[in-house]
Amino acid sequence: MIQTDNNLAELVAKAASDKKARDIVIMDLTGISPVTDHFVICSANSTTQVQAIADNIEEQLAEQGIKVLHKEGYRDAHWVLLDYGHCVAHVFVEDDRQFYKLERLWGDAKQVVYQG
Template identity: 40%
Template sequence: MPKKKKITPNPSGSQLHAQRISELMLEKKALDIKIIDVRNITTLTDFFVICTSESEPQSRAITDHVNLTMKTEGHASWHTEGYQYLDWVLVDFVNIVVHIFSKTAREYYEFERLWADGTITEVQDEV
């Protein structure tokens, strides 16, 4: 009888890209970064990556850094919304949707509560 191989979970491409986006957010000092896996509860997207920004210039820097780096790495975003206001910026990569909130908007919309049925992973800076 052949031995059974132990199968270890292999992260999907979307999951790896969500992790990469969270790293890019950390590089621009974003706060309270979370990855929400919503694959089992919606067909809209696979993951949300959310963070809080302390200022409009920081929101712009995070958005630009994520967009430019992901595009350079071969994963251009499909659409960006809210860039002109910078209170809540949404960057749509289709399988991943990025949300960059001001502190006020993050508290007001309670985004994690809306998607609480998803699997929420807090991203920590390893420094």
């Protein structure tokens, strides 16, 4: 199945929302980052929820025939990164999200709050 980059970000955001992720933001990095076109950033209440959200993103996208290219941080589950090439998901425990402030670091990117 062919997905546009925007659809991929929406699929990631929806999968995160299905597991009650909070403050889901889709960032358009097209022309800003040479690495990816979109970030999807969200928060969880606990490391257990971070893992559940990451698992659901992987499962939902795998059902669409989209495989994760790289995954980091799953064991500690304070910040899980799922790299899908044109879209990278960042699932944070809230304190770590506030510490790293990716939205501020990539402040030039257009940001859309996902309303699910």
